[in-house]
Amino acid sequence: MSGMIKYVLKRLGIILLTLIIIISITFFLMKLMPGSPLANAARLSDTQRQVIEAQYGLDKPLIVQYWNYVVNALQFNFGNSFQFQNQPVSTLIAQRIGPSAQLGIQALVFGIVFGIGLGAAAAVRRNTAADTGLSIIAVLGVSIPSFVFAALLQYYVGLKLNWLPIAGWEGFKFTILPTIALGMQPMATAARFIRTEMVDVMGSDYIELARAKGLSGSDIVWKHTLRNSLIPLVTLIGPMAVNLMTGSVVIEKIFAIPGIGGQFVSSILTNDYPLIMGTTIVYSMMLMVVLLITDIVYGLIDPRIRLSN
């Protein structure tokens, strides 16, 4: 187990390093971006502009600005927002991260659970009409962007059938449609992956041996096939989380969800540098933590990795 602790510490070190690189890249990208938060304030005199720049530290040399920013960012101090009456960026993000996290986790769970179910069903009935049907659904799910699903769900389930609220964020009922819209892509990805993986495993020697033991079809699927197909699925969770985070930016806007995604979009539109950078860094950090967790889980559930360190 000490091997595991060493591994996690090493990975955390790498995460810190990556974070510094990301902070640097976002900082300089931001400096390269055209426009300025003061661009619209044309009526400012030069003196007024200098006062404001001094107030935000924008008059200092670039390298000093950069150093200050890195040091502060690593302590989760991303400065104050330009647009929201000088509220600290960390407070703004903290207020809004709840709905985003809930939506992301719900969509991931929905996608994986239903994806495994559909994929397994297709694999067991491989080369039948049901399998083909499920494959078509999966291809549609992967190729149609989540905002199309969002609009369709809002129109049919929300407006026509009037079963669920169209937008807003006032309880679990409000989370269902965005969860489905956002979860379609991970569901389709997982279904396709599980189907391929299971068909592969079903052709393996150890499944033939399991059949030669006289095990029933369902025992073979549950104890041997599914189990061996699920392990590699864990590696997909990382990329899925990336998709969910970027997808949620759009979905939050469509369903009027008070999450960081919607706020991120408006911060870009208003050149709110501190908020853009803060959100970017928080996104990257969440992603790296998800990747770390999936790697640890992978090691825990696959005996071949667990013991060979």
Place this chain on the structure above:
Amino acid sequence: MSEKILEVNDLKINFHTDNGNVQAIRDVYFDLKKGETLALVGESGSGKSVTTRAIMGLLAKNAEIERGSIKFKGEELVGLDEKSFRRIRGSEIAMIFQDPMTSLDPTMKIGQQIAEPLIEHQNMSKKEAWHRALEMMNLVGIPNAEAHINDYPHQFSGGMRQRIVIAIALIDSPEVLIADEPTTALDVTIQAQIIDLMKKIQAETGTSIIFITHDLGVVAGVADRVAVMYAGQIVETGTVDEIYNYPQHPYTWGLLNSMPTTQTSRGTLEPIPGTPPDLLNPPKGDAFAPRNRYALKIDEEQQPPYFQLSPTHFAATWLLDSRAPKVEPPLTVQQRWAKYIAEHPEVTQQQAQPVEASAILTE
């Protein structure tokens, strides 16, 4: 004569493919007695594995048993429903597979994999089944079994994994054990260990074994009887002594001639030229004729019947017909013959007689 446990009668199996019907098994007859080891020998695609998959009820979905019967202890296995087959599989008929590196589930503890047939067939409690699994691991010679019962397959060497596969096959005391090339994927030194283990267990349990191999060298030390298969048919069958020392079919000659022995001098190993026929359209006459330098005119026209040389020895070749010209088998085979005839002078006295294929089956 001891009790007959398995009888395969006039078995014909086709595989439906996009290109047409592949006639994988064509009119195969053999039987297996209690405690006996029968070797099925032949090159890849000769139908050895398909025959045994049919016995296990594990044929691919596109396979069809066109006709014939497989009787296990008097019970017909052809057309048996899946549920009844499951009762037999892993319990009364068990199987050892070729490649121990891939035939174990990589994510399941080996103790559980060994215990699984017992839990399935005997409704045994998990604890009891694990206890039996431990005994079995000791029996197949896994050192320090107690410490390893919770290990996973990747923690074992190839030879140890094959012992585990054998333990799985034997845990429910099957009456028939099908060993599908159990030593092919192993080092030569490990091969000998695994064969010794199988012989030892057979002596203790009285299990009948069908031993599939393409290696005649392995057969000599294992089998009581041998059936040589070619292109979906048994071309020659007899006791080990008869097949090794008095072979009659040119294909058997070819196999023996391509196998090194302690007497083989440098550069005398002879491969059999050519490749097996396409079983989509099997040849009209003897399937081996195109590769056979002893082929007669009639081989292209008509399939040879079985000629009987002894109560146990049959060969399907026109060379044994009374009208056939005398041919000189390869030198190594001539040497074998000379020794055999010296020990059994009576064999030269009788002319082999053509018989119905079903004569292969003993009463």
